Amino acid sequence: MTTGNPGIFWTLLSFLLVIGPLIFIHEMGHYLVGRWCGVKAETFSIGFGREIFGWSDRRGTRWKVGWLPLGGYVRFAGDMNPASTPSDEWLSLPPEERNLTFQSKALWKRFLIVFAGPATNLIFAVLVFCGFLPAFGELRTPPVVAGVAPGSAAQAAGLRAGDRILAVDGDKVERFEDIARLIVLRGGEQVKLKVERGGAVSQVVATPRSETDRDQFGNEAKKGVLGVARGPIVVEPIAAARVLPVAVKQTWQVITMSLEGLGQVISGQRSVKELGGPLKIAKFSGEQASLGPIAYIWFVAVISINLGFINLLPVPLLDGGHLLFYLVEAVRRKPLPPSAQEWAFRGGLAALLALMIFVTFNDLASFGLWSKLGGLIG
Numbered sequence: 001m002t003t004g005n006p007g008i009f010w011t012l013l014s015f016l017l018v019i020g021p022l023i024f025i026h027e028m029g030h031y032l033v034g035r036w037c038g039v040k041a042e043t044f045s046i047g048f049g050r051e052i053f054g055w056s057d058r059r060g061t062r063w064k065v066g067w068l069p070l071g072g073y074v075r076f077a078g079d080m081n082p083a084s085t086p087s088d089e090w091l092s093l094p095p096e097e098r099n100l101t102f103q104s105k106a107l108w109k110r111f112l113i114v115f116a117g118p119a120t121n122l123i124f125a126v127l128v129f130c131g132f133l134p135a136f137g138e139l140r141t142p143p144v145v146a147g148v149a150p151g152s153a154a155q156a157a158g159l160r161a162g163d164r165i166l167a168v169d170g171d172k173v174e175r176f177e178d179i180a181r182l183i184v185l186r187g188g189e190q191v192k193l194k195v196e197r198g199g200a201v202s203q204v205v206a207t208p209r210s211e212t213d214r215d216q217f218g219n220e221a222k223k224g225v226l227g228v229a230r231g232p233i234v235v236e237p238i239a240a241a242r243v244l245p246v247a248v249k250q251t252w253q254v255i256t257m258s259l260e261g262l263g264q265v266i267s268g269q270r271s272v273k274e275l276g277g278p279l280k281i282a283k284f285s286g287e288q289a290s291l292g293p294i295a296y297i298w299f300v301a302v303i304s305i306n307l308g309f310i311n312l313l314p315v316p317l318l319d320g321g322h323l324l325f326y327l328v329e330a331v332r333r334k335p336l337p338p339s340a341q342e343w344a345f346r347g348g349l350a351a352l353l354a355l356m357i358f359v360t361f362n363d364l365a366s367f368g369l370w371s372k373l374g375g376l377i378g
Helices: 008-036 107-136 176-183 240-267 278-290 293-311 319-332 338-366 369-377
Strands: 041-056 062-076 164-168 191-197 200-206 209-214 220-225
Touching: 008 041, 008 062, 008 107, 008 278, 008 293, 107 240, 107 293, 107 319, 164 176, 240 293, 278 293, 278 338, 319 338
Parallel strands: none
Antiparallel strands: 041 062, 164 191, 191 200, 209 220
16 A cells, blocks of 8 residues: 655655755764864865855855755865865965865875765764664564465475574574565575574575565565564663664664675666665655654664765765775875876766766656656657
8 A cells, every 4th residue: 555655845855854964964074074184174065056155164164055955075275186186286385374285184184084974974873873772672573483474485495483593694693683684685596594493403595585565655676585474573672881882783784785785786686777866865755754753864864874885985086986095095105196096086977977867867767757758759
C-alpha cells in the first residue's frame, strides 16, 4: 500500500533543511581547522553562483549564501588554483601575508584542513546516533531462527527453527538484526553461514533471493532475502559507556554498506540505475520529513555519512583527491608537478560533471518523466 507523496514545496523545504546544514557543517570543519592552523579564510560560502546575501566579519572573511544550494566552499588566502600550488602571485606576497596562506603551511596541516570537512560530517552522524541510543535503546534480538519461509533460500540451505546464525561470510552475527544488514546487498550471491544447532557448529551455503521491496511511497529497491523469521524483538537499554562505541560502529556500518553497494555498481552486479543524485535526495527528504522528526533526523545523519564518505573518495576536485596528492607528496618528499595536478583536476571536474548529468537523468527516469514524454510524443 502506498501513501501520497509530499508536495513540491514540502519536498524542497525538507531538502534545503538537509543539504544546507550538512554543507555548513562540512565547510565549518575546514574553516575551524584552518583557523587553528593559522590560515586566513577569505570566503565561506553556502551554495554556488551569485551571492543572495552575506556579510564580512572582523577577520576579513566574507560569509555568504549563493543561489545554487548544491554545495559550498571555504576559500583560504593564497588558494588561487585547484591544485593549491604556489603561483607567481603567491610568491610576490609580503612574508607576513604569505604566512597566513594555505600553501605556506606544513604538509600535515594542509592534510588536516582538507580532511576536517568529511570528518566533521562523520562526527555529526556519530553525535546524532549518540542522541538516539540512550532514548531508544539497542536492538539485541538473539540471532536464533524462529521459522523458515517455505521455498526460501534458508529452506534450500537446510536451516531449521532453533538454529543460531553465528556469522555470514565471516562477518560475526551478534544479533538477529545483523542478518538482514549482511544479506540485503547479496541477493543472488552465494553466502556462507556459520550455524550452531544442538551445540554443534557447521557451515552451510545459501543463495539469498533477490526481491524487489516497495515502501509506502512506492519507491522500489532490490534486496537480498534469506527467508528466516525472528523471535520476539528484544530492545535493551544501553549503558553510557557503550553509547559512543556503538554510535561509531553504526556509522562504520553505513560506510561499509555504501562501499559494498558502490563496488557492486562498478562491477555490474547492481544496475547503474540505482545511482541517485540531488533530485532523488530531495524526494527522499520530503518523504522522510513526512514520517516525523525521528525518521527525518535519522535520514539527515545517514546523508551526512554519505557526504563525508563521498568526499573522501580519491577523485581529483573532491577532498579525497587533495588528500591523495598530499600522500603522494609525503612519499615523494615533493609535490607532483603543477601541470600534472592541473590535468588531474580537469579530468576530475569532467568526470564529476558527467556523473552529475547521469544521475540527474537517472532521477528523472525514476520519476517516470521519460516514459511520460514518450507517451505524449507517441
